[in-house]
Amino acid sequence: MKRKIRMGMIGGGPGAFIGEVHRIAARMGGQIDLVAGVFGRDPKKSREIADSLFLCPDRCYADYASMVAGELGLPVNERIDFVCICTPNHLHFPVSKAFLEAGFHVLCEKPVAMSSAEALALQKIIESKGLLFCLMHNYSGYPMIQQARQAIADGMLGRLRKINVEYSLGWLAAPNAGKQASWRVDPKQAGISGCMADIGTHAQHLIEHVTGLKILQISADLSTFVEGRALDDDGSVMMRLSDGARGVIFASEVATGEENNFILKIYGDKAALEWRQQTPEELIIRSNDAPMQILRRGWPGTGEAAAKFSRLPAGHPEGFIEAFANIYDAFVEAIRSGKPGDYPGIEEGVSEMRFLEAVVANSNGNEKWTNI
Ligand SMILES: NC(=O)c1ccc[n+]([C@@H]2O[C@H](COP(=O)([O-])OP(=O)(O)OC[C@H]3O[C@@H](n4cnc5c(N)ncnc54)[C@H](O)[C@@H]3O)[C@@H](O)[C@H]2O)c1
Structure with a gap:
């Protein structure tokens, strides 16, 4: 397939947060053209974005159902190859389903959805149609996260014992944090959880991605600190993982003054590692036999896994958007080859929904440990 891959987008209207990040990241590898979309519920605002991106007016659709029909009505060599969905959570399942059923990659x-039942239903469609599905767990696209995963697979840490992950944000500390905040605490749009669905799932995914372990049982305590919110804005989860490891997730969106303070610490019986998203180019390695070592992206001795996900020489910082772009690159490669690649997919989606359901059930009930 010697041509650019054609992308459509649902969401990402004026003032939206993550849609623009997707658009920049998709362009970064030079392999994707955005050719169609529905950039919001309001057609006028949607058209504003389409015009600013020089999209053909006919391909700025009124809603996602019209887009499916419109794209199917085009010759195959003009249709989108895949759609990117960056709407609030409640639309992920119906929009994914509609595009997958019409034969488009997603x-x-x-x-991924509002429940594990929906995630499993998507899995069935993906498998029966032989289509590709990528779930944007962008933190796994960071070079030093890939290096951490490789170090653990190579046995550098020995047997894993303890995993501590913190994701602290302060943006929901006050009651009126804006329109992006309001849908995140509305069960109809966000689902069964607020904070844990929004950022706790990033922690859960990164733990399983980097360590290769599965979270088997959890004990959770979700809180809603700001009065009037229907969903959690903070929570802690203790975890029992495969191979006897233990862990803790601390996630909060009311951690006053915090930015995106996402920290991963993993302790094995030989060594330990630490990664911080606010200094993402570094991976700290600790042991009891040598001084702390800091591996930095871009150096020959840092490792192949990081090098494969790097774009620039050491010292020219790479960050959040490049990590997204790395996931896009892997997905584009999969579309070209027709085979799934090394990016988060529907299995990770099923797993995150089971995790969320267990966390909510445990926090609301009296059970000490809940199986996932
Ligand atoms: N991976 C990450 O790091 C990350 C970061 C932020 C958000 N997200 C996820 O991305 C999604 C969007 O979050 P956000 O912060 O960008 O939200 P947002 O509120 O800023 O943007 C959502 C966009 O979806 C549009 N939209 C709503 N209904 C629509 C419809 N029926 N058809 C078309 N467009 C519609 C809105 O108009 C808006 O433009 C959420 O699911 C969130 O969990 C992921």
Whole structure:
């Protein structure tokens, strides 16, 4: 397939957060053209974005159902190859389903759906249609996260014992944090959880991605600190993982003053590692036999896994958007080859929904540990 891959987009209207990140990241590898979309519920605002992107007016659709029909009505060599879904959570399942059933590949924001039943239904469609599905767990696209995963697979840490992950944000500390905040605490649009669905799922995914372990049981305590919210804005989860490892997730959106303070610490019986998203180019390695070592992206000795996900020489910082672009690159490669590649997919989606359901059930009930 010697041509650019054609992308459509649902969401990402004026003032939206993550849609623009997707658009920049999709362009970064030079292999994707955005050719169609529905950039919001309001057709006028949607058209504003389409015009600013020089899209053909006929391909700025009124809603996602018209887009499916419109694209199917085009010759195959003009249709989108895949759609990117970056709407609030409640639309992830119906929009994914509609495009998959029509034969289009899908790249969707997390969380994949509103329930594990929906995630399993998507899995069935993906498998029966032989289509590709990418779930945007972008933190796995960071070079030093890939290096951490490789270090663990190579046995550098020995047997894993303890995994501590913190994701702290302060943006929901006050009651009126804006329109992006309001849908995140509305069960109809966000689902069964607020904070844990929004950022706890990133922690859950990164833990399983980097360590290769599965979270088997959890004990959770979700809180809603700001009065009037129907969903959690903070939570802690203790975890029992495969191979006897233990862990804790601390996620909060009311951690006053915090930015996106996402920290991963993994302790094995030989060594330990630490990664911080606010200094993403570094991976800290600790042991009891040598001084702390800091591996930095872009150096020959840092490792192949990081090098494969890097674009620039050391010292020219790469960050959040490049990590998204790395996931896009892997997905484009899969579309070209027709085979799934190394990016988060529907299995990770099923797993995140089971995790969320267990966390909510455990926090609401009296059970000490809940199986996932
Ligand atoms: N991977 C990440 O790091 C990350 C970061 C932020 C958000 N997200 C996820 O991305 C999604 C969007 O979050 P956001 O912060 O960008 O939200 P947002 O509110 O800023 O943007 C949502 C966009 O979807 C549009 N929309 C709503 N209904 C629509 C419809 N029926 N058809 C077409 N467009 C519609 C809105 O008009 C808006 O433009 C959420 O699922 C969120 O969990 C992921």
